[in-house]
Amino acid sequence: MADATLVLQDVTKSFGAVAALRSGSLTVRPGSIHALVGENGAGKSTLVKIVSGVHRRDGGRFAFQGRDADFSSTAESKAAGIAVIYQEPTLFPDLSVTENIFMGRQPLGRGRRIDRARMHSEATALFDRLGVALDPRRPARGLSIADQQIIEIAKAISLDAALLVMDEPTAALSGVEVERLFAVARSLRDEGRALVFISHRFDEVFDLCDTVTVMRDGEYVSTHAIAETDVESIVGEMVGREVGELFPKTPAPLGDVVLDVEGLSSAGVFRDVSFQVRAGEIVGLAGLVGAGRSEIARAVFGVDGYDSGAVRLGGTPVARSNPRAAIRAGMAFVPEDRRKQGLVTEGSVARNVAGVIRRGLTRAGLLTSAAENRAAAPWAARLQVKTSALDMDATTMSGGNQQKVVIAKWLATQPRLLIIDEPTRGIDVGTKAEVHRLLSDLAGQGMAIVMISSELPEVLGMADRVLVVCEGRITAELDRAEATPEKVMHAATRTGPTPGSTPTATEEVPV
């Protein structure tokens, strides 16, 4: 076997009081795709950032291509031949797609001028290889998360690096795009490069990778050849405890209609959306990434406006474009991007959890921190938020923990309707099961729930009823019993007539 491209041995890293890595180890060989798995906060991203020079390790061994390495900036790691796709997109919104890919190493023409024509044609070639049609001249601003991720991927493979690290590159991609990415990854592997692939989706791990390393609580647990292991044992190692059933959906008696959305339209985003949700019911919104599910949810909750239609909660109309009215009416909304929309990450746990209910905490005109702490503590406890004190900033927490804070914040309002967008995006299996159990419990207690998810098994496993959204319209409504992956897929892509789709909608599809 060839010498390892990357060797990490007992690497440690702490941020203040948080020990992100206690002993991280990882050995990646050329010509191999190496999966790195672990729960949220296991330290995967931190390990990656040490390899790429974003962070410097506190201790341990780090060798790249047989030589000891200690990068103090990403520029150094890049120069050494390491390409990284970070978990969070790192684009320059004002610059063109092409410039984003080639920034800092643009092809130069005469007199060290940037050769723009060559740069654009190289970008086009890259997109061809990835099988996507993106205008290389458009600015990156306004691209969907999926397109942003594709640019990150194009950026990384254009680097021609010996080691390519991908930190959850598929979290926002659709099936086709994932397949194309995998094809590229395989061809890079066949060229003899080393790849590291981080994902919470086991099917992808088993589909693509040849080796897997498991991490838990900042420590190395094990490394296996993929062929010699299975999902169950890996999950066991990741969690270090028994995971309950992943989709513990129990049927609950349905009550009255809680949410009634009627003919909601917003120009260019969605059209004529109508549906109802009953107490005790979980309604899943399925569809391709970019179908407009989040936009519908945002309009219903009032963070965005809509052009026509009506939203009623328990029979009473809810004012449009007014989140506070929605909250007062009894709605709660867990948005898809927790760092940007769900949380004030630099705010304390207590302020975040008490963020929506603080109006009720005012006594004699005064709102005190003590009151907020008192109100927040039980909800944090209920969701088992891992934090040392209520005044810790949410920045110091892993994704799963942050999601718990967001959910705690909304449950604290004791809503009648919970809209939850991508409840488990980027969350590890252990926490995932917890969240699912929670949703099932809440429905059992009579809460109406709208769940948006891009993971089909999650929708099928949790929803009482599935609404399929395609290009801003609801193209199918399927009961739990009749919802099969095929039917949902058809409605989501409109490859054929599906039950529940309106005939006019099909005619107008510009396919």
Add this chain to the structure above:
Amino acid sequence: MSTALVNDPATPTRGARGTQLLGALLRSRELAVLVVLLLIVLGTTLKSNGFLFSSDGFRNLLVTPSLLLLLAVGQTLVIVTRNVDLSVGSVLGLTAYLTGRLFADNPGIPVIAVFAAGLAMGALLGLVNGVLVAFGRVPALVITLGTLYIYRGIFLTWAGSDRINASDMDPGFLALGTRSILGIPVLTLIALGVLAAVGYYLHTARGGRELYAIGSDPDAATLYGLRVTRRVLVAFVLSGALAGLAGVVYAARYGTVSSGAGSGIELQAVGAAVIGGVAIFGGSGTVWGAAIGAFLLVTINRALPIVGISDFWQRAVVGALILAAIVLDRVLANRQERRLREQQGSSAAEAAPPGPDGPPVPAGPTDPTTHHDEEARA
């Protein structure tokens, strides 16, 4: 605000007609200001044709804005990186005084050496700003507000009540303030030369593009591996150096340097850049725009009394102009966003046509069935 397309007007290819159109529209951001400028010149000339057609009028039209132009170009470099340099007025005062002192204390000193000294002094003061901003991790607004006080204090303490008079300075140097080559004043030529060099650098050099990247998203720039600290330092050094050059130009043009030299001009420099379409939060805008903005500001100031508006109202007009410029920017940006959304809609349709052999599947598992089974087992 104006976008990458302005900065990146590459040769069109087929299929990019929408972009082309959009590009033309956006390039009009600079064009719009230019048109306003020309209208003002035209209108004022109709009122009093000496404004343009007397030799003094023509010279003043060109030479008066050159000072602000230098500052606006430097300011653009800094603003593009999502910073701002409020200390330029004080740097200008300090170097203008330095210029005078050099001539007064070293009669016969070569003019070129004085220019070099001014540039070096400005660069040094800019370096101090840059170091504090880049290493102190403090917003430039605060740092340069502090150095605005400090540099001016140093200037006034150094100068005391000492004033530099025209007679202290080299006549050859002062002649620069009035001499013309081919009908274009030398000072204007200096400013235009700087403009061309900086504009070329920002458009075609890797370093220049990196300044835009840094301003567009500083965190991403760090993650990406750009040398953010160094680039920001360079931007501040250049801004300082250009303010220093402006100080020398000030001495040449006005012939006297007193305690008020350059005070308050920093906001005009920022204003010129903003009017010219440089986004205050970095990442976009061009020095050409900033230069036109500088011309516009100065020319309006000179035109108002001629068209019969008391010069007391000048500042109000300048303020209204800045506001109009940023509102216009917003309108254009909104229009652009709409276009991009349309464009994205069409390209998405192109990108994922349901092929016969590989129908797209919903996001997530490539094979939902097996996945489901695996998860269920877990």
Add this chain to the structure above:
Amino acid sequence: MSAPTLSDAPTSREPRSERTYPAYSRPLWRRALLTREFAVVALLGVVYLYSFNEVPAFDGPLTLYYLFLDIAPILLIAMPMTMVIITGEIDLSVASVVGLSSVLTGVLHQDAGLSIPVAALVAVLVGGLCGAFNGFLVAYVGLPSLAVTIGTLALYRGIAVGLLGTTAVTGFPDRWTDLAKQRIVEGSSWPMILVPFLLLLLFTTWLLHFSTFGRGVYEIGLNDEAAHFTGVNVELTKFWLFVFAGAVAGFAGVYYTLRYGSARGDNATGLELQVIAAVLLGGVSIFGGRGALHGVVAGAVLIGVISSAMRLENQTVNLINIVIGVLLVLSVTSTSFLAWASGLAAGRRRARSTDRSRTSSG
């Protein structure tokens, strides 16, 4: 209604050990003393004591009286400015509003014959209107406040100067000019202007630190999108803060006019920089989301004490400006310097305790 009972606990189906959380990760004295605000207060104490003992005539009865008269406009405007900056915005136009309000007070009194209270009221209202214009452009049109208020800085000043040229309105009734300089108790060092200031301070403290509105202000500064998602009306909050800043600046303009007995278009030129210096010196983050009022008050008074002491030492304004500038730069860079130093210290401590933590965590 807020504290849930155990029975409606979301995960009650599977009873677990309820976690309890300490409210704070650090003891009270560390939370109170290891802050930027406290550092400014301490510095103020040191500078004051030094001046009191070492600077000739600083211990005289007039010192504090003049000091507060001088910094009153800064103190007043710093209150709303603190909130504006905490939302991540900035208002550079306040000094121009002071100028405009001053001119209006003069013009309305002299030319329109209005009595001083009426003229003052109109001036304050116009100040609020100026703020509303800023607020509208920033909050509802969504323009960057730095650019907007650089524009209105020129616009409002331009209107002020345009209305009055560079002439001045003087000759206000003694009753009113004396009021601006009167002491709360005859013979004390506390000028009357402190009364409205203290009321404003009380109001602002409540608004920023003890009301839901204030929580929203901080959230907007830290993450305005998340604030919007939790029902904070981001636009309206910003709008009102700019109105607040404009109205207070308008009031400061009236005070300015009466204190100096002259209404001029160029009154208070450059005051915005002093206000912002005081606010930032007081520990408010220019990025928004952080800061507290006691630091700001200390920052403003510190600037006043330093200026007063240095003037008594017959230092030139230039030197005073240098000191204030250096202080501003030091105070803002100190944060990152301290973070860097404490990072170093923590690193060393960690290195020593790695083994211990490893065994305890296992």
Add this chain to the structure above:
Amino acid sequence: GDGDAAPGSDGGDGDVTVTMLPKNLGNPYFDTSTSGAEKAGDELGVTVEEVGPDAASPEAQVPFINTAAQQGVEALVVSANDPTAICDALDEARSAGTSVVTFDSDTDPECRDIYVNQADAGGIAQVQVDLIAEQIGDKGEVAVLSAAANATNQNAWIELMEAEIEENHPDIELVDVVYGDDDDQKSFDQTAALLQQYPDLAGIISPTTVGISAAARYLSTSNAKGRVSLTGLGTPNQMREYVEDGTVEAFALWNPADLGYLATFTAAALANGDIEGEEGDTFEAGRLGEYTVGADGVVLLGDPFVFDGENIGDFDF
């Protein structure tokens, strides 16, 4: 910390301190007047301290007046940026026992003890109108480039000049008064604007030292040189070059050093109780001889002096 010997705090053991407060620092005119004051201080054995703001505005002067009151200095010599705005501050200083002398630019008479007038307004207006009339052949368009629009002295002179022109020079038309705010750059640009706006302009009067030198500098390089005459009030050092190159024929001024010298003697006389500031009081002012306090507490320095190519070489200030 080492200012323990400063006056006021340690009482009056015969140590007299005079604080000079010009309109602003960094102004060579006041630099010269302060040097005269210091000379007087040396002769009298009193301490002269110069303080002042960096911009010429009344509200910037007030803190310095307050400081003088706090220090309890014996006398304050001030050139007012506004006739009334600084009155209250001066009153407080006077009630703290400080004698107040204004020079160069006066306040309302009731706010100070004595005003040392550089030349009476009529004389100053007269000399400037005479100079410009002579230079432009007593006919044509004339403009005034002043300092700030509410500078007391400037406005008084301009008013008198207007009256004088109307009365005795029917062919001269005063077309505009513009303000350079005693700022080089602004005055320079204002000159340019004047020439553009009035193509037939024959002469400019600038009764301020900053203005006249900025205007001269602009004229000397423009093609209006020789066509447009310039006169006003300036200092010989600033104007020497332009007199020698022919841009300016002649201009006027008093000697600011003498003004500061006289103001200091006046202040010392008041502080020592030699005079009360009443009309008719007389006192000795060193080499300048004896002066008498006139109506309204005004002491007049003398007639302005005309500088031209013949005599400018004899002066250095």
